[in-house]
C-alpha cells in the first residue's frame with residue numbers, strides 16, 4: 580500500500596465512522612446516506628485509489644479540471660457529479676448539478692445538457708442548487724437559486740427532453756440568517772424538498788453537508804453528503 584493509499588484509507592474510514600455515527604444518532608439506516616467524494620484539485624490517481632477503497636460517487640466543480648480526470652478514469656465504475664450553470668430562461672444562469680454527463684457538457688448550456696442526455700439515450704439526473712442566503716429572485720454568493728426560484732427551474736427541467744429532476748442540493752451559507760447555522764439551513768432545505776416532492780415525488784435526493792457539517796446534514800435528513808477536505812486533505816487555493 581502506498582503512503583497516499585494508506586492516508587486516503589484512513590481519512591475515508593474516519594469520514595465513514597462520522598456518517599455512521601450521525602445516522603445512528605438520527606435513527607437512520609446507514610444506507611440512507613450516500614457519500615460523494617469531492618475530488619476537485621486532486622489528481623486522477625487519487626480518484627483511482629478512492630475507487631479501490633470502495634468509493635463509487637465522485638464530484639467535480641470545474642470542467643477544465645474534470646475532463647481529463649474523468650477520461651483517465653473512464654474504465655472505473657463511478658458516478659460523476661458535476662456542477663453546471665444552465666440557462667433555461669433568459670434570467671439565468673441557474674445552477675443545476677447534473678450526474679454522469681460529460682464534463683464538457685456540464686460547462687455548456689441547459690439545452691446542450693438536454694441534447695447530450697438524448698444522445699446517450701438515458702435521462703440525466705439533475706439537482707437544483709438552492710441558495711439559502713439569496714433574496715427572492717436572486718442568486719446566492721455560493722451559487723444556487725433563491726427558494727422562490729426552485730419552481731421555475733424545476734418546470735424547466737421537467738420540460739427539457741432527457742433531463743430528470745432528482746432533487747435539491749445546497750451549500751451552508753456563509754452570510755444571511757443561516758450563517759453559522761448549518762442545521763437550520765439544512766432543515767430549511769428539507770422543507771423545500773418536502774414541498775417539491777408534493778408535485779414531484781421522485782425528486783427525493785437531498786444533497787447537503789460537507790467536511791465541516793456532514794453531521795448536521797445527516798441529522799436534517801440529507802440523502803447525500805459531499806465531502807472533499809476530510810477525505811483528500813486541505814485543497815491548495817483555487818486559482
Ligand SMILES: *Cc1c(COP(=O)(O)O)cnc(C)c1O
Nearest residue numbers: 617640789790805806807808809
Ligand atoms: C468543494 C465542495 C464540497 C466539499 O467541501 P469540503 O469542505 O472540502 O468537504 C462540497 N460541495 C461543493 C459544491 C463543493 O464545491
